[in-house]
Amino acid sequence: MKKYLYIFMFLALIFTSARAQEFVKGVVKDAAGQTIPGATVILKGTSKYASTDIDGKFSIAAPKDFPFTFQVTITGYEKHEVDIYELPSEPVEITLKTANVLDEVVVIGYGSQKKGDLTGSVSSVPQLALKQPISSFDRALQGAAAGVQVTQVSGQPGAAVSIRIRGGNSITGGNEPLYVIDGFPVYNSNADASAGVTAGPSINALASLNPSDIESIEVLKDASATAIYGSRGANGVVLITTKKGKAGQNTFTYDAYYGTQSVLKRVDVLTSAKDWALLKNDARVNSGKAPYYTEDQIRKLGEGTDWQGAAFRSAPIQNHQLSFTGGDDRTRYAISGNYFKQEGILRNTDFERYSGRVNLDRDISSGFKIGVNLTASKISAQVANAGIVNGLLAMPPTVNIRDVNGKYTYQSEFETPLGNPIATLEKEVNKTTTYRFLANTYGEYTFLEGLVGKVSFGTDIINNKQNRYVPSDIYQGANSNPTGKASVGSKFASTWLNENTLSYSKTFSNKHVLNVVIGYTQQAFKSESAIAGSEAFVTDQLAYNDLASGSVYSQPSSGSTAWALNSYLGRINYSIDQKYIFTVSGRADGSSRFGKDNKWGYFPSAAFAWNISRESFLSNVEAISNLKLRLSAGVTGNQEIGQYLSLATLNSATYFFGGQTYIGFAPNRIANPDLGWETTRQYDGGIDLSLLKNRINFVFDAYYKKTTNLLLNVPIPYTTGQSTALQNYGSVENKGIELGINTTNFSGPFSWNTNFVFSINRNKVLTLGDGANYIISGANIAQVGKPLGSFYGYKTNGLFQTGDDIASLPTINPATTKPGDRRYVDINGDGKITQADDRTIIGNAQPKFQGGITNTLSYLNFDLSFFFQGTYGNKLFNQNKQQLELLTGQQNASTAAYDRWTTTNPGNEVQRAFEDPAAVNTSRYVENASFLRLKNLTIGYNLPKRVTSKIHASNIKIYMSAQNLYTWTKYTGFDPEVSRNEQSTLNQGIDYSIYPSSKSFLGGLSISF
Template sequence: MKKQLLAWLSFVLFAWALNAQSNPAIINSTLHGEVLDEKTKEPVIGATVQIKGTTHGVVTDVEGKFYFQTGQVLPYTLIISNLSYKTREVIAETSNIRITIAEDAKQLNEFVVVGYGTQKKSDLTGSVASVSKQIIEQTPVSSFDRLLQGSVSGVQVVQASGQPGAAVSIRIRGGNSITGGNEPLYVIDGFPVYNDNNDVNAGVTSGPSINALASLNPSDIESIDVLKDASATAIYGSRGANGVVIITTKRGKKGQNNVSYETYYGQQELIKRIDVLTSSRDWALLKNDALIAAGKPAFYTQAQIDALQGGTDWQAAAFKKAPIQNHQLTFSGGDDKTRYAISANYFKQDGILRGSDFDRYSLRLNLDRSISEKFKVGTNLTASRTSANEANSSVVSTLLLLPPTVSIYDANGNYTLQSPFEVALGNPIATLEQEINKTTTFRLLGSFSAEYTILENLVAKVLVGGDIINNKQNRYIPSSLFEGYTTSGSASVGSKFVNTWLNENTLSYTKAIKEHSLNVLAGYTQQSYQNESVIANARGFVSDLLTYNNISSGSLNVLPASSASAWTLQSFLGRINYNFDRKYYLTLTARADGSSRFGKNNKWGYFPSAALAWNLSNESFLEKWEVVNNLKLRLSAGITGNQEIGQFQSLATLSNNAYIFGDQLAVGFAPSRIANPNLSWEKTTQIDFGFDLGLFNDRISLTFDAYRKETSALLLTVPVPYTTGYTTSLQNYGTVENKGFELALNTQNTRGKFQWTSNILFSINRNKILSLGDGVSYLISDPNIAQVGQPLGAFFGFQSAGLLQTGDDVDKIPVIDPASTKPGDRLYTDINGDGKITQADDRTIIGYAQPKFLAGFTNNFAYQGFDLSVFFYASYGNQIFNQNRQQLELLSGQQNAASSALDRWTPTNPANTVQRAKEDPAPVTTSRYVEDASYLRLRTLTFGYTFPKGKLKAIKNLRLYVLANNPLTITKYTGYDPDVSRNEQSTLQQGIDYGSYPIAKSYQFGLNIGF
């Protein structure tokens, strides 16, 4: 029986083999082709190609191509579907087919780049927002991170300094960490980069940090996508807590060979001045009042005062109109096998302060090659050189504080060395012109990827990349300056080399079976970082001629310094995207990160997330609602981490100290930090609920998100028992909460020849410290305080209560020092009611740096080639501690004063706002200097004209435009600009304005031309 059965099976198999050989179309037949947009002939990504009546189906790749084994006899019917296009049925008569499909106006949507892939925006389950292409293309900036301001809800961008090329501070849904990093992770063409400005700062300059991201040319950017909730960011695990910004640069397109040139030129100028005394006579009277109040004789006689005329306007001398220009040449195109994009860029921005500037040269190559139907390779390579001459960090405060009686030049025509009065202030104009403070950075950022289709719908991808930064900083303070006079010149040379390499290995599987669609991603990644730096210093130069170029000629060599650090990250990641009938969506994400930064007992962290979405617009019960064409509900939750605490923080360390034994100098080492093997991640748990709504064929589209984040295990330095031999230790303590909501509204107000679209963004975030560890209720970092129950960025000081007036009984009024307090001195509120004013009991929270809400409002108009864009940005409810004003209202007569000094208290002018002049006042942190920094700004105003296609024979497109940047700012803030923070990216000490480089407004003319 067995033999008969085996014989029968052998016969069947033999007959089947013969039949297959003579009829190859019956079995093992293959189908490959591509799906193109009917109008543009560009590839359609993510289109489902399915054989009608079967479960055979595939999804097109990034080139619109597909390939699978059908097992069917030709001809057969294919069903091609995509949410953005009309479903089409095509009869396949050959094994190689090209298909075009038409856009569906009702379902038209866009793709966004998410972690390790792309996804239809309509299929998203998490909170992902994109910067509009119009903003990217029409907003000239030195660094792309500035494009985020007002263009994505829930993102706060503070321009810490107006120094060309300077860093900005970005918070996505509020700040999570007190001492760790709060900046988002940037992923540039798949390469993760944290914006650590120390990577481009060797430590010798005194100006603001140069932005590490300024090396990337904004004109090269195709798209910017911001991942905000845990569902979107958990794929980045220990680096996702602060949000993720994904940057995709421009690539060539098949069948198009283009040459384009873009340029603009403009001028910048100071937005506003700070009102200080510019009259020598007014300042002389103030000087005399301060001396007389101290019981000393007046400095100026009445005859001298009467003879005084005019005065030095230091702000007018320091600030200037400054040019800005940009030039970009791009070659792009491709065919069926190869796509390329090559660009060269030159950007130059002079600063509105003398002697400051920033320039960038960059080259970019993006190349994609299809080796075969299954095998593809690609490369992204950017090389750049940036250079910045930085203004000394003290120069702005100096030019505000120098009295108008001091001249810029002396009688011999040389720069005045310093102020002759008690406060030692150098000549800021001389400092701007003669001090060298230059940073030059070379950066090479690139990656190579290979993608192979192993089996039907199963794709393997390997990416290797590197980021190399070589930074050089030179500083020289000549002996002719006040700052270098006592040292006979001072030179510093610093160098930093940073090397990061990356390897990512991923497998992705995509399958569509009838109403079911599945996408699975799994991967292993590893990244390593190394940093080395060295600094050399010398003083005492015979001549200033060689500046920093011959440090060995200095008579006093300061001890050199060097450092090195490194970290490594290894990760396993996975994600499942599933949807049923385009109605019900599920996303599951997990990542395991192993980091060298943390203690040996906590090297690995695990970061899961889950998200659900329900597309009600595809339900039958909503089909009758013609008004509603899109309605999707989203819910997500997950955990992400923050590893930005520096390197080696979990390890015990030694520090070197110098000792003298007899007459010999010896260097020894002593313990400086206790080990913490349990040091772990800061973990952020986030839940998000949102919905997407489209009305009237998406003429009105609305996105809403409400969220709550809780960051626990904050990394804080806490006291430890003295018996350990140490005073503090870095531990995981404390919790911070952020909660709020975001709204994005887009409307197409008119269509046809005249087009008008509007975009409104609105976001509210409430930050609160829930815990600072056992027994700790606050951390003070004057003038800020981190206090349980309060938001980060709170100001801490005395509440101002007017001035003591003549006849007031000082014994019955609480004051700081009854013995020295006199009429005209400032009074403060007695918080605890004990009848006296003390630092311990009467300081209170006097303001908040964080805004109550942020908003952006954009209107775009177009008519027969003309276009107009008006972009407003608003911040409401935030406050600034105006430390400039605090110094200018000391009224000591030793430095300049604010113009409000003209209304100071005197026996004949018993004012109740500006204190009296006195020679030796102590600066006090008081509510008087906490100002409302709310503002409404016309961020950009652009007017352009695009010539009709075909009118110019050899030219594909030509556009001319004029642009105004920051032309109007409405605010009550008395400083240069309300969008400022002296301490740049610090979360604990935010909202302080002291000597910050002012932000400029500019007017530009531009040209875009393509061949």
């Protein structure tokens, strides 16, 4: 008997072992019968999962007990569940339906919604935009979202960009959007993260966030979407959600790319020493002086120095990322580490980032969940001197880079000396380093079905250090000999945030859906900064590391600022039968930045959406998949004005009394207890339309914004002791239209998708308050009835010619005007040219329209994408060109000098050479900056499964990519997409001594296990 029992047990063991090795095989297809690679098949209720291969096939170990359920998910398709009641003898065939556009979930303020339930204007940035080799994610917004204008203020690696959502609202206040990173609001003010020592473009504080960590970016544009952010919503809101782990999808991924960059374009200047010598002589002769060079000296001059050629280089760029994501039914995690290094196309400039991120979510129980999102980073950059590009353009080609002894030439030998820009690039230290820690943790508890409370605490800590040293052997560091200049600055800024929200969701009678969110938040910021410096060093060896070794100390400075914000918020969403959707939201903000009588602001909004396609009269119209009408109105605010501007303040001053030096204080601002918010009222109407089973999707919006109570420095009586005071005066309007089109042109083995965005914005200054009609700032003017970004100067109508009766024609200075000098238009017809009466608006920096188009194609294992971006109708004031056409013979000149006016070449475009002309702002230097750019071109190949399986990899992709490959433009400068004054709205559109943009070519690898 025992023998039979042993045999039975042995057979049972064999059967059990064999049963444990059994697998369920299957294939995942779409409705057209095409296989779907990359789908995730999860054994529901466990951590077991599999991914479909290139042929849509999968295999997963079968559990011991029946029945069990497979969950199948992939982006773009509806989630599908399949119940298995017995072990199938044939592969299971699973068919997925294409996801309804209305069911896609997007992130909104303090929550998320299905697209079908949205009443506000929200744009999603395509994932493809984030896969470009960029130092910061905000650059990915260029041409990727309708109504968003991104201006690259510098080509310096890591430099900031300027972003305008539906135009600029403020003249002197902040115009950048609010960024919300995993629920933590951040305003990208470079002043908050810079110690103010480095003499060059600001390094972007947002560059501390690794773009590869980002899962999605949503841009909130209308008041219905942004009013819940109240005093910080007037300029739009950009929501960033980083990648999270998913249950049953444990993945290890390594991504890397490496490439080279080169200057996008060079400015045409004289590189021939002989040609420049002739210009030098011409300028002197026209100024009544003897020639500088003899004919014999000119013959002996060499080819000349190409300063741009010596400064620009082929520069490498690289990125490496390791990421681990996954989890089980209770815990999800995403961990990543990143290294990014971008050498600059100008010698001795660079940007480097080390970053790490941990996102962790844990279900403590069925009703209690906690999580944390944190990132730590170190970014550092060697920054080009602010005047370096001007030096490269201005240095004459007759000057050598090095002297006969091999040392850097100190300066040009002419009346107006210029320092050697190559020596400055190589030897000046201009270093900025920033450490950033951003963390947000939360707890979420479900009190009862539909009622959820959430409490979060977060902090953002920025520690910035800036070092600058100008050695004694370059022009900028030599006040005396031996000498050198050093300065060290540091800034520590910290923000803490607490948010407390309560949300309730309930469906009544399967028809009425109610969602309510209420909350209280508090946030505070504090920064401390200090700058010290000295000069006249005995040696350059210690650089900025020993300020005490300098014999002349610079006056140190330090400071501290703080602000706080308390807020109450709420939003109600109510829908009837998924046809009629109502949204009401509001926020009350109390800010320390404003006057004691105006601390609190209130920002309500209301919106309505009508899903027309759900009405019975469209139920049989198969061509229309979705048709929705949206209407919204609301109020938002702007608090970005700096700190303490409503208070009377004192400023320290040095004075002498009785032969002694004393430090005292004097008033520098009077109090304004009524100082309040800039207020923006916005109205929006939109239509969402999907056709042919969501293959063609349109989103159209028209909007009107009016910003009142502008924060302006208004003249006040001198009897107050001050000349101006910050007050609420004036108004600006923006109105425009936006169009987004997304199409699925082909699907199946060959697929082709297109995404197109287009926008028009018209901006106008309505009033400037107290009878003021304009504000002039350099080459820009803000004038009532005209758009911001306008250029102000003289219109030119050619040159004076020999034989003209100059004495009877309108000129700026009749006594010195000669043939070959520039003529200007007499606007008021009084026979003379004067600043007060004959300067006028000569152009505008704002485009008439802008857009972008992305095409993504794939066939079998290959994919191709190309992205075009462009603007039309915008102008740039080319100040580089203005300086290069002075033709003084003191500095280099544009190649336009070949066509300069002479008695034998009486042209009508380029003025005569002259040693001491005035730089006049004229229409000649306002250029058409319209452009169309092939922003990105990428081709990739996914290795076959038979290859990847040999190393147990789930996917291996290799790709080649090019950025800024070609630009079609008539602009003669380095790049039509620049702005010297960074984020300024009043002084936008000036191109002068800006670090040029680059184009890049790279190869990349992505491997997942």
